[in-house]
Amino acid sequence: MTTSTHLLRRRRFLPLFVTQLFNAFNDNLYKNAMVLFVVYEVFNSPQTEGAFSAVASGLFILPFFVLSALAGQLADMRDKAAIIRTVKACEIGLMVIGAAGLYLAWKGIAVELIAIPLLLLALFLTGVQSTFLGPIKYAILPQHLRKEEVLAGTGLVEAGTYIAILAGTILAGWIDVQFAAAGIIITSVVGYFVSRQVPDAPPQGAQEKLDWNIFRSSKNLIAETMHNREVFYAILAISFFWTIGSVLFIQFFPLAKNVIMAEPEVASLFLVVFSIGVAVGSVSINALLKGRVSARYAPISVIFMGLFVVAFYIVSKLWAADPPSDLLDFMEFLSWPMATVLLLCLLGISVAGGMFVVPLYAFLTTRVKPEQAARTIAANNIVNSGAMVVGSLLAMSLNAIGIPIVEQLLLSAAMCLVSAWLGHRLYKNETDHSLV
Numbered sequence: 001m002t003t004s005t006h007l008l009r010r011r012r013f014l015p016l017f018v019t020q021l022f023n024a025f026n027d028n029l030y031k032n033a034m035v036l037f038v039v040y041e042v043f044n045s046p047q048t049e050g051a052f053s054a055v056a057s058g059l060f061i062l063p064f065f066v067l068s069a070l071a072g073q074l075a076d077m078r079d080k081a082a083i084i085r086t087v088k089a090c091e092i093g094l095m096v097i098g099a100a101g102l103y104l105a106w107k108g109i110a111v112e113l114i115a116i117p118l119l120l121l122a123l124f125l126t127g128v129q130s131t132f133l134g135p136i137k138y139a140i141l142p143q144h145l146r147k148e149e150v151l152a153g154t155g156l157v158e159a160g161t162y163i164a165i166l167a168g169t170i171l172a173g174w175i176d177v178q179f180a181a182a183g184i185i186i187t188s189v190v191g192y193f194v195s196r197q198v199p200d201a202p203p204q205g206a207q208e209k210l211d212w213n214i215f216r217s218s219k220n221l222i223a224e225t226m227h228n229r230e231v232f233y234a235i236l237a238i239s240f241f242w243t244i245g246s247v248l249f250i251q252f253f254p255l256a257k258n259v260i261m262a263e264p265e266v267a268s269l270f271l272v273v274f275s276i277g278v279a280v281g282s283v284s285i286n287a288l289l290k291g292r293v294s295a296r297y298a299p300i301s302v303i304f305m306g307l308f309v310v311a312f313y314i315v316s317k318l319w320a321a322d323p324p325s326d327l328l329d330f331m332e333f334l335s336w337p338m339a340t341v342l343l344l345c346l347l348g349i350s351v352a353g354g355m356f357v358v359p360l361y362a363f364l365t366t367r368v369k370p371e372q373a374a375r376t377i378a379a380n381n382i383v384n385s386g387a388m389v390v391g392s393l394l395a396m397s398l399n400a401i402g403i404p405i406v407e408q409l410l411l412s413a414a415m416c417l418v419s420a421w422l423g424h425r426l427y428k429n430e431t432d433h434s435l436v
Helices: 001-006 013-042 046-077 078-105 110-140 147-174 178-195 216-227 230-259 264-289 298-321 330-336 339-366 370-400 405-436
Strands: none
Touching: 001 216, 001 230, 013 046, 013 078, 013 110, 013 178, 013 230, 013 264, 046 078, 046 110, 046 216, 046 230, 046 370, 078 110, 078 178, 110 147, 110 339, 147 178, 147 264, 147 405, 216 230, 216 339, 216 370, 216 405, 230 264, 230 298, 230 339, 230 370, 264 298, 264 330, 298 339, 298 405, 339 370, 339 405, 370 405
16 A cells, blocks of 8 residues: 555545645636636736736735735644634635625626626635645644655645646636536535544644734744755745746736637646646655655756746747637647647646655655744745745736737746756755765
């Protein structure tokens, strides 16, 4: 029996794993249903569509930047399972808000005055929810798993998250928006009941007073975390990875509509392929490293990621040189010349990305004391979200000055070089530490 199969049969892991699946599925069903509807049914300008996609991404990311320090403190100083149950209960209410926005948009009732603000409010609240769950889903693993199981557990959580993203993305592209509105409410209710099965995870250190000053606590948290060189380089490398990912995700829908000239289900297919690739990469790296937490393959993984981004750019440019006259449906897209090559490039980007990022998350929970694990993840989330907000603002700026979506892909490729350097620095620090 493999470690992964063993973990999936245990209550100390399975309910957390399934809860995270439902959470990622619901987030992406809602987010993609919303963005697809607005991009394809409300706006009719590549610049406006790109700007809306960037605003939506920025609103989702903003709570991570502002509230992660508080979330990390709570996760280390309170029962992690109790926090999960509370957050999942709140999800039901915020999905009702999102469903109301989707329903009004579907009916064409005050779309820009009421429906879109409701949709963006619910998206922001979804970001708040994910901010408080984020530190827990990784920090709880060393508490419930043995040391040799942590990398496998991290890989399973990451792979499972992307499988759920895949399912939510597929559904968002294929069902009508009114069914998505009902689906997000049902999923939030089911997710809450599953979360009640997560075993208790009481705080492991001494109780400390919560610092409710989010700016001071964020600054102090980052300062306290970054003195560990391995954690420092891991956080910076993860931040650049998610900056690359956020820019790519912002580009997908406008690129699918205006460059590839395809229907919404093709835009969803891009995210599906991306999710499959990250899931494959997340599991594959555990097999390569044989359960050892190491950044050994990080530099080469992200270099390959950058090369695949360049290949994706080249194929997109060739596609744009001889575009379809009308939007392609799913089957028409698959039969179009170079469609397979385009999808293989995207798959390569995501597989390499999954292999790069999973061991880095394991560094954050295995290189610090157990009672500090959630705050380390929270510090990572603050830096990640700040970098992703910068990426979103950069994408908005490029759209505002008229840089074509396809040309923006080269920005993602360039950032892969920075990630490779950071991965190399992390591995060097790791090997130097092992020699001491």
